[in-house]
Amino acid sequence: MRRTRHRALVQGIAGLFAVSLAFLLLATSQCFGAPANPSPTNIFRPSSTPADEVFHISIFVLIIAALIFAVVFCLLVYSLVKFRRGPDDDGREPPPVYGSNQVELAWTVLPILIVLVLFLATARVIHSVEDAAKPPAAVAVIAIGHQFWWEFRYPSVGIVTANELHVPVSDPAHPTPTYIELRSADTDHSFWIPRLAGKTDLIPNRTNSMWIDPHEVGIYVGQCAQYCGTQHAKMLLRVYVDTKEQFDRWAREEAQPARVGDTVNQGRRVFETTACINCHAVSGTVADGRFGPDLTHLMSRDTIASGAASNTHENLRLWIHDPEAIKPGSLMPAMQLSDQDLDAVTAYLETLR
Amino acid sequence: MSSDSIALNPALESTRPIGDRLHDWVTTVDHKKLGILYILYALVFLVIGGIEATIMRIQLIVPHNHFVSPQVFNEMFTMHGTTMIFFVAMPIMFGFANYLLPLMIGARDMAFPRLNAWSFWLAAFGGLLLYFSFIGGNGLYGAGGAPDVGWFAYAPLTARVFSIGHSTDFWTLGLLVSGIGSIGTAANIAATVLCLRCPGMTLGKMPLLAWMNLVMAALVLLAISPLTAAQIMLSLDRYLGAHFFDTQAGGSAVIWMHFFWIFGHPEVYVLVIPAFAFASEIIPVFSRKPIFGYPVMVAATVAIGFVSFTVWAHHMFTVGMSSYANSFFTISTMIVGVPTGIKIFNWIGTMWGGKIEFKTPMLFCIGFLFQFLIAGLTGIMLAVAPFDWQLGNSYFVVAHFHYVIVGAILFALFAAFYYWFPKMSGRMYNERLGKWHFWLFLIGFHLTFDFMHIPGLLGMPRRIYTYEPGRGWDIWNLIITVGVFFQAAGILLFVCNLLWSRIKGPVCTSDPWDAWTLEWSTSSPPPEYNFAAIPVVRSRRPLWDIKHPEDPDWKYE
Numbered sequence: 001m002r003r004t005r006h007r008a009l010v011q012g013i014a015g016l017f018a019v020s021l022a023f024l025l026l027a028t029s030q031c032f033g034a035p036a037n038p039s040p041t042n043i044f045r046p047s048s049t050p051a052d053e054v055f056h057i058s059i060f061v062l063i064i065a066a067l068i069f070a071v072v073f074c075l076l077v078y079s080l081v082k083f084r085r086g087p088d089d090d091g092r093e094p095p096p097v098y099g100s101n102q103v104e105l106a107w108t109v110l111p112i113l114i115v116l117v118l119f120l121a122t123a124r125v126i127h128s129v130e131d132a133a134k135p136p137a138a139v140a141v142i143a144i145g146h147q148f149w150w151e152f153r154y155p156s157v158g159i160v161t162a163n164e165l166h167v168p169v170s171d172p173a174h175p176t177p178t179y180i181e182l183r184s185a186d187t188d189h190s191f192w193i194p195r196l197a198g199k200t201d202l203i204p205n206r207t208n209s210m211w212i213d214p215h216e217v218g219i220y221v222g223q224c225a226q227y228c229g230t231q232h233a234k235m236l237l238r239v240y241v242d243t244k245e246q247f248d249r250w251a252r253e254e255a256q257p258a259r260v261g262d263t264v265n266q267g268r269r270v271f272e273t274t275a276c277i278n279c280h281a282v283s284g285t286v287a288d289g290r291f292g293p294d295l296t297h298l299m300s301r302d303t304i305a306s307g308a309a310s311n312t313h314e315n316l317r318l319w320i321h322d323p324e325a326i327k328p329g330s331l332m333p334a335m336q337l338s339d340q341d342l343d344a345v346t347a348y349l350e351t352l353r
Numbered sequence: 354m355s356s357d358s359i360a361l362n363p364a365l366e367s368t369r370p371i372g373d374r375l376h377d378w379v380t381t382v383d384h385k386k387l388g389i390l391y392i393l394y395a396l397v398f399l400v401i402g403g404i405e406a407t408i409m410r411i412q413l414i415v416p417h418n419h420f421v422s423p424q425v426f427n428e429m430f431t432m433h434g435t436t437m438i439f440f441v442a443m444p445i446m447f448g449f450a451n452y453l454l455p456l457m458i459g460a461r462d463m464a465f466p467r468l469n470a471w472s473f474w475l476a477a478f479g480g481l482l483l484y485f486s487f488i489g490g491n492g493l494y495g496a497g498g499a500p501d502v503g504w505f506a507y508a509p510l511t512a513r514v515f516s517i518g519h520s521t522d523f524w525t526l527g528l529l530v531s532g533i534g535s536i537g538t539a540a541n542i543a544a545t546v547l548c549l550r551c552p553g554m555t556l557g558k559m560p561l562l563a564w565m566n567l568v569m570a571a572l573v574l575l576a577i578s579p580l581t582a583a584q585i586m587l588s589l590d591r592y593l594g595a596h597f598f599d600t601q602a603g604g605s606a607v608i609w610m611h612f613f614w615i616f617g618h619p620e621v622y623v624l625v626i627p628a629f630a631f632a633s634e635i636i637p638v639f640s641r642k643p644i645f646g647y648p649v650m651v652a653a654t655v656a657i658g659f660v661s662f663t664v665w666a667h668h669m670f671t672v673g674m675s676s677y678a679n680s681f682f683t684i685s686t687m688i689v690g691v692p693t694g695i696k697i698f699n700w701i702g703t704m705w706g707g708k709i710e711f712k713t714p715m716l717f718c719i720g721f722l723f724q725f726l727i728a729g730l731t732g733i734m735l736a737v738a739p740f741d742w743q744l745g746n747s748y749f750v751v752a753h754f755h756y757v758i759v760g761a762i763l764f765a766l767f768a769a770f771y772y773w774f775p776k777m778s779g780r781m782y783n784e785r786l787g788k789w790h791f792w793l794f795l796i797g798f799h800l801t802f803d804f805m806h807i808p809g810l811l812g813m814p815r816r817i818y819t820y821e822p823g824r825g826w827d828i829w830n831l832i833i834t835v836g837v838f839f840q841a842a843g844i845l846l847f848v849c850n851l852l853w854s855r856i857k858g859p860v861c862t863s864d865p866w867d868a869w870t871l872e873w874s875t876s877s878p879p880p881e882y883n884f885a886a887i888p889v890v891r892s893r894r895p896l897w898d899i900k901h902p903e904d905p906d907w908k909y910e
Contacts, residue, residue, distance in 0.1 A: 040823075042810070042812065044810065054742060054743050057740060061734050061737050062734070065731075065734060069727070072697060072698075083640070083705060084711065085708040086708075093708075094706055094708050097705075098646075098910070099647065099699075100645075103698075104699075107695060111690060115684070115691060119683060125739045126683070182673075187507075187509055188507050188606055194743060197742070198741075198743045200742070205606065209673070225814040226746060231423060232816060233816075328424075
């Protein structure tokens with residue numbers, strides 16, 4: 001009776017541990033099996049050199065960790081099973097062993113060697129990502145974190161936009177990486193697009209930088225990764241990797257001032273005579289606020305409220321009417337406009353292409 | 354060496370009016386009563402912190418959930434972190450140290466009994482101050498509001514422009530006040546271990562628990578001080594217009610990070626070293642063998658203490674440090690793995706060749722060993738700075754440090770609870786309930802924290818009150834939340850077991866585990882003066898020497 005109970009106990013322990021190990025393996029396979037898990041933010045689906053470098057070192061570290069785990073886990077389970085008190089135990093104390101210098105030396109030196117190898121491999125990656133020389137063809141962008149949205153500036157071409165970063169795809173033969181200078185207008189933020197690069201913080205009074213060289217055209221998503229206040233969760237981030245031609249066309253259009261037609265004069269008047277212009281800019285008009293996103297080419301963006309909602313007529317109108325409905329805690333105030341004015345302003349904004 | 358005690362009439366004790374007995378507890382300077390006060394106080398906050406965690410997990414069970422507002426969610430994670438670290442983990446460790454140290458080194462009390470009481474009441478008052486913010490946090494601006502700046506309260510979110518009202522001040526003052534209490538207790542522990550050991554107990558013959566608490570006390574003294582300094586600077590910023598961290602006036606957000614993490618990382622060892630101490634006392638007794646490699650265990654503990662002060666900026670790999678700084682903190686962090694690895698091997702070495710008995714305390718120790726191994730390995734992954742650029746501030750990190758704090762520290766704590774409960778209460782706990790607690794909590798723990806690694810690998814940042822569907826995070830968050838309820842059930846059984854056994858449990862002898870350290874030589878619960886005659890020891894296992902006069906330890910040590 002006692003024997004079976006003990007055995008069951010030991011088997012239970014070993015079984016549960018094995019199950020949890022299986023869970024971890026499943027987890028890893030979920031992450032690695034790119035087609036099986038189409039998560040757009042999977043760090044194991046790199047599409048840019050910095051993310052790629054991290055991917056390779058992480059596989060190396062995972063393998064070493066798995067080996068260590070396997071060895072120690074087996075030792076642990078073996079000693080639990082082998083040295084459990086048997087049912088026909090004579091009640092005598094086992095022989096005391098106080099230690100062994102040779103054994104201690106062995107399990108000190110071996111880990112030191114492993115640490116040394118891991119460190120050298122890591123230092124190489126740190127250097128190659130952080131100290132990479134900026135090629136002359138690189139695109140320069142300034143990213144400024146705000147509570148709770150992203151401002152992007154392209155100083156060489158005079159573009160100011162928000163939340164949706166456009167960069168050209170980088171052909172490994174002729175790399176056109178994008179170097180991003182990171183600043184903050186208020187609190188700490190962190191720029192994280194898992195498939196393109198690790199995160200780098202945006203810290204007030206400090207200029208950081210990072211770079212990406214996306215290999216494939218497409219939309220890459222991410223979000224702020226440093227707690228920055230109430231709406232940290234909806235400070236989403238989108239990177240559009242365009243072909244060279246698409247990117248040049250986009251940049252040409254963005255650099256133009258707003259083309260405002262006569263049909264929306266009423267909405268424009270409401271916009272320019274209320275508090276809207278305290279925060280928002282529309283280039284070529286009197287609106288030159290800098291606190292909120294630049295709206296000059298609002299309609300060229302797929303989303304509003306830093307990715308919290310898609311840029312549709314209904315969402316835009318709702319956002320102006322009651323920002324709390326979309327993003328509670330956002331710093332945009334509800335403008336308390338009449339229905340008529342609300343429609344007019346929405347119509348005006350919808351012409352800003 | 355004596356197991357004699359001068360019996361007080363227990364009937365006399367229980368007939369005293371309740372008011373008198375309560376008065377005894379409030380004014381006590383007895384290390385055992387203060388230890389129990391610390392532990393009870395921490396258990397209350399453990400339940401509060403657990404409720405806060407549960408609220409967060411319910412909010413995250415599905416994407417775009419509306420269980421709580423973003424404001425409340427942010428308050429919950431701030432309070433959960435602050436509570437668990439400062440008002441659960443630290444006081445509970447102090448409680449055990451308080452209760453056990455004098456008993457294990459053959460002393461009649463701590464070195465400074467009044468300082469001891471003062472420290473406890475400061476810690477308790479600190480916790481009340483923090484929680485008063487729910488009522489008074491917004492001060493004259495209106496209703497209450499708990500701090501919502503995160504438990505590491507990065508500048509400049511704590512500046513007055515970003516944190517109006519008084520919630521941040523309650524956070525600052527709560528930690529400042531309880532921090533002074535912690536420093537008092539740490540000084541007390543160090544003085545007790547260094548000065549009050551019984552005759553014959555040289556430093557090399559102390560129980561490992563005493564050694565490890567000595568190192569813990571040194572870490573507290575060195576680590577809490579920068580935190581206290583930072584809290585004072587923050588208050589100066591907020592009320593006297595200083596500009597240490599006020600970035601809008603040219604202050605530095607990064608300096609706060611340095612101050613916080615030079616406290617914050619050693620703090621991890623402040624909590625985990627006492628957990629090591631429990632394992633180092635319990636594993637030998639249930640394996641029926643002395644600890645393997647005692648001097649190496651001591652050396653490894655001291656080494657961890659020293660190295661822990663060189664690793665803090667691994668919390669800051671993403672703030673844009675130079676490649677040299679990142680490399681330095683990578684290697685220093687990895688080096689911690691060596692002494693901790695040595696410890697794991699020594700514990701396995703202790704079990705090796707023993708006769709292991711799977712009582713509840715030992716089960717929790719095995720859980721501790723297994724989970725600490727995994728926590729250490731994910732720690733090595735996070736030490737790799739480039740890997741941390743991806744994993745930092747993601748759910749992977751959250752999973753990692755909960756593996757340390759729950760998987761290792763809390764499991765070791767449960768082991769300690771069951772192991773020393775008979776000593777503290779004089780009654781035996783219920784073994785069956787204890788095992789149910791172990792299995793339920795183990796299942797819940799693994800459901801929650803194994804699966805929590807995955808959304809991190811899939812790019813889910815921490816501290817978000819909601820998330821977008823379609824990122825592959827939904828199913829994992831659901832499983833994580835389900836695990837919480839298993840853990841809650843386990844905790845419920847634990848509390849029931851303690852309460853029931855305290856009242857109805859079978860009365861136990863002074864030495865139910867056939868153990869070897871001095872606390873088991875006196876009655877259960879020990880009398881106020883601990884030992885009628887101060888014991889004299891000749892080895893690390895004085896009770897072994899008494900029980901086996903034909904083969905005593907001191908012949909070999």
